[in-house]
Amino acid sequence: MALLTVLCYPDSRLHKVAKPVAQVDARIKKIVADMADTMYEAPGVGLAATQVDIHERIVVIDVSDEQNELMVFINPEIVWTSSETKSWREGCLSVPEFYDEVERPAEIRVKALDIDGKEFEIEADGSLAVCLQHELDHLQGKVFVEYLSIFKRTRISQKMKKRAKELIGQR
Template sequence: MRITKLGEEILRQVAVPVKEEEINDEFRKTIEEMFETMDAANGVGLAAPQVNINKRFFVLTADDDVRRVFVNPQIISTSSEMSDYEEGCLSIPKIYEVIKRPSKVTVQALDENGKKFTIEAEGLLARIIQHENDHLDGIVFIDRGDPEFAKETEETMKKRSKRYLEKIKAKEAKARKIAAKLAAKNK
């Protein structure tokens, strides 16, 4: 799975709920692929919009190494106590910012089998849940920090995207040139 990057439209869209009939073997296969993608990228959480799926679910593995799936999550309460933590995001690589969030959250969601659960989380688990849940609402972590830093980050990501597209075009042009030479040689 390809991880979407800041600047791609899907990261700013509000994701749509997963329907009960969509929770099936194919859905569970997608969940497994998301865990593999997250692990390969050394992440701790990955939301569906980050792999170009406009649905309300995410996967995570916190410091307890438990793999968790949250389908149609709802944060039903947060603590008044706040904590600061340096966050990063697989969709905004190599950029970090200290973000203030509630220290504890209570969440209701469905698991990958459609079974409802409630979890009270604190520490890193609470932070990951909030970060990934934000993705489902079209919010990225830089939106929760310094507005000037967010603006600079958006510009940085635009430049990265432009360079990436230029590299792809150059590779394609080179491949076409080689193919044309081979075709001419084989005549």
Template structure:
């Protein structure tokens, strides 16, 4: 497996709305290798989710694994959130494309998402807690949105100053 380069904010590709993946492409060995490479990259980063735009691929798919043991990888191709709970939850989020920046983000505590799995089969998943937060965060990437977009202008400015300071030190 190969490590893929993760693009970082403010790269404009992080703001691109992705294109759906053709169902027949999912079975392609090159696509399967790309999924493996994305999972490897996510685990090595280390992160709990990685969307295609973060590795400069403008297609609608993502990988994630929120398990403690990091042994429950999930693939979602063309995911769509069908339902969001009225109950909200605050999680501290970070992003591999905005390294070193963390902030509290409020999202739906529960969701229902429909997607294709790694084999191209359609599935529906009900998720809550951290899994729901992670899915929402990664689907935002597919829609050209970043977690810092949920912050107030002041908090966003402070977060981006922290990012710049860390880059200067590096």
């Protein structure tokens, strides 16, 4: 398995819309395995393929306390959302060290393919619902900071650009 490089905001590649996976084959299974390794190593609870510069509709999630319940979503789509919303403090591997409140539907239903290409549906609430919506946003080219005010987005973007320059200068 390989660790993949996670793109950092405001990298324009994070705004690419992911294409559907045509077939769940060995290549897709390797991408899923590499994404899972990358997510666990980070450490994170979710990762969308867009974040690792793979623009296909693939998401891995593990919101378990022990980080031992990997969930794979290929070609996921939200098929239902509750009218009730809830605000959660979110973070993102593509926006390290920044967290803020985002309001989202409290419950959702997602349809997807699993690692074997079988279709399934799952209803989610709590942290799983938040994580799914967050990762599916990535597949649409949207980063959680885009829910924030323009002032906060600008500040985060400036800090991330400064951090990137500092990292380049250290090499």
